Amino acid sequence: MERTVVALDIGTTKVCTLIAEVGPPPENLMRIVGVGTVPSRGIRKGVVVNVNEVTAAISESVQRAERTSGYEIASAYVGLAGAHISAMNSRGVVAISRGERGIRPVDVERALESARAIDIPHNREILHIIPRGFCVDGDDGVRDPVGMQAYRLEVEAHIVTGATSSIRNLIKCVQNTGVQIDALVLEPLASGNSILTEIEREMGVVLVDIGSGTTDVAIFIEGSIWHTVVLPTGGEQITNDIAIGLRTPYNTAEEVKIKFGHAQSAAIAPEETVRVNIFGEDGQQKIPRQFLAEIIEARVEEIFEMVLKEIKRSGYDGLLPAGVVLCGGTARIPGIKDLSREVLGLPTRIGEPENLRGLVDTLHSPAFATSIGLLQWGIDHDLPQPVERPARNPVKMPGWLKAFLPG
Secondary structure, eight states: OOEEEEEEEEOSSEEEEEEEEEOOTTTOOEEEEEEEEEEOOSEETTEESOHHHHHHHHHHHHHHHHHHHSOEEOEEEEEEOOTTOEEEEEEEEEEOTTGGGOOOHHHHHHHHHHHHOOOOOTTEEEEEEEEEEEEETTEEEESOOTTOOOSEEEEEEEEEEEEHHHHHHHHHHHHHTTOEEEEEEEHHHHHHHHHOOHHHHHHOEEEEEEOSSOEEEEEEETTEEEEEEEESOOHHHHHHHHHHHHTOOHHHHHHHHHHHOOSOGGGSOTTOEEEEEOTTSSSEEEEEHHHHHHHHHHHHHHHHHHHHHHHHHHTOTTSOTTOEEEESGGGGSTTHHHHHHHHHOSOEEEOOOOSOOBSOTTTSSGGGHHHHHHHHHHHHHSOOOOTTSOOOOSEEOOHHHHTTSOO
């Protein structure tokens, strides 16, 4: 039975809506049939600062995806980021009343609810409770305890929280467009779904998603997420540095960064120049490209130093043989992989979504790791219901047909 899944990635630079048709399990083959990408407005560092502007950008993105697919979107999986995101680890313990029957899914849910019983400020709410591992009657390292005979079940859970006001503002913007939210998904979790391999997750890897407004860091070990943090800096700060350093308008600085930017000044020949419009000057002026690279290198190096500090703070810095996987729009800057390797001291690769089908001409890029990952999250968490309960489809029937139906 074919079903549809919708992803809505609301970033500081762009808003991207994707619609995918998904084949029956277990293959769950995904084919992207709708794409709507527009410049973002009203978002700063991943947080809504203007509800009307964000609503308008979401509406435009949704309409474009609807036009290319022929569907009308009813609900979507929505990405969430921002410096207000924080995470902690918690442990939950429950007794299994009749151990000889084995652990049931409801017992796992009770253990997770026990882990959820933590004190958080009244202005924050829980977004995700992710099991890192289970302990059954004192035996650690259990991945899936269901069916095991036991009298005591413990779970180590990773709990992600966010500021209630920021979450509610984002929800309001989405719902203002007539789209309901299937789930809010932490963006580094979604990105990990699309670009990390199973081997990397098992061995230990750091996902670094450098977006425009924020840098999302997630550490995966033994197949599960162990640490997450959102840093309040990203590609936008690099563009600001260029605008100030070259005395040029922001839009010009962004264009120069994309066309001529490089994260390692030593790799640029001293004689190379770039023509740039400068405030107070008539026409374009020649700027050494190496100087441009020095500006970029300084900020990118600072971002990686912040990432390194978080890795060390997590205590897992010695458990990451798979190294670093970079994604996000800023990961497209030439030389950034080598600079990451130098600063972090870990092997690094650029992560791009692969094995895509359908309207994917522009999606094979680290900038779309979150968008594709949201689709994959929807596929994994929105499984078809039994026959007697019709599956919920997040995409409505075409409007012309709906008009003839009651209600």
